[in-house]
Amino acid sequence: MQIKRGSIQEAETITNNIKDNLGDKMETNIQRPRKQRHKIHDIPEDISTHNVEDTLIAQNPDLGIEKGNRS
Numbered sequence: 001m002q003i004k005r006g007s008i009q010e011a012e013t014i015t016n017n018i019k020d021n022l023g024d025k026m027e028t029n030i031q032r033p034r035k036q037r038h039k040i041h042d043i044p045e046d047i048s049t050h051n052v053e054d055t056l057i058a059q060n061p062d063l064g065i066e067k068g069n070r071s
Contacts, residue, residue: 005011008030015028047055057065 003014005014011030015030018026018028053067057067
């Protein structure tokens, strides 16, 4: 069974309540959110780790990304 919760504190409260009421009869696990990752293939040789941010911003003006914005 999976229970959706709003916050980590809420998940811990639910977990503690289950353990208090059911003891060893039920196992609980809190899933942590994964960090998003992106893999980019076939990068031209003229793009380096030093100019990748400027290049991506220049190639995608419609996204409205500004230099240094890491959201």
